[in-house]
Amino acid sequence: TLTFATLEANRLALILEQKFLKENIAEYAIAAFVNLLLSFAVVWIGLSIYFVGILGYPDLSTFQNEIKSFGLIYGAISLLYSMLYTSHLFLNKRNVSQFEQEKTLKDQLEYELNAYQSELKPNLFFESLESAILLLHENADEAEYFLDKLAMVYRYVLLNREKDTVHLRQDLKASEDLLYLLNIKHHGHIQFNVDIDNERFEVLPGTLPGLLEDIVSTTLISKNQPLEINIYDEDGYLNVKHKLNERLNKQETSKESFYNLQNAYAVQCDTPVMKVRAYGEVFYKIPLIDEAA
Secondary structure (H helix, E strand, C coil): HHHHHHHHHHEEEEHHHHCCCCCHHHHHHHHHHHHHHHHHHHHHHHHHHHHHHHCCCCCCCCHHEEEEEHHHHHHHHHHHHHHHHHHHHHHHHHHHHHHHHHHHHHHHHHHHHHHHCCCCCCHHHHHHHHHHHHHHHCCHHHHHHHHHHHHHHHHHHHHHCCCCEEEEEHHHHHHHHHHHHHHHHHCCCCEEEEEEECCCECCCCHHHHHHHHHHHHHHHCCCCCCCEEEEEEECEEEEEEEEECCCCCCCCCHHHHHHHHHHHHHHHHCCCCEEEEEEEEEEEEEEEECCCC
């Protein structure tokens, strides 16, 4: 009964103290000391009721040793209880804080994933329209074919913007359609070499078209300096390689697009997207997602 009364008194005191205390170690130490005094008071009251009220002793003067022993025992129990309660409280608050931070980060990454998947770059659209107008004056049939390719690129983005992943061959097909559009502007000076052993893997929608457009927009391309892009799979990665020949006036949107790509893949897999410059070449390493996973 004395144990129950002591622990309940400590529990109620901690609940009341919790409403007024902040996340401060010193304040919780003071609260533990208050609970220790409260335990001594409960022990003294309990022993008084037992020895004086029930057994009929005139006072507790003959039971000083018993009072000290009980006080030390229940005082230690009170301190242990306060420590466990406070530790649990701090741990719970820390877990809640971490959960909220992770949820915020997850929401941010999912937002960036959706932003990347729904990305329709206006520059590509306007530049393609300019190319189409020029083609109309030269070859109406080719202009019609050009507009069909442009529609296919944008249809691919719109149809797959809500999907988490798509088959690699679908992204490759969209990249080939985009390459046709870009080669009209650059007079066929862009070459696209693909060496994929297994197309059963998946990627995020728009991965290759987005990379292809960023590479072209940041690379100096001419008859004497054509752009050759090589794509191959190796060790679970889709590798995109091209010669380093950057424009002086690089677009900041390219950096932002690659940053969004990295964050988008962070939502889907643990393997990061990497960009490496070495030996006069640029390498992009995109993690392949197994469709069976």
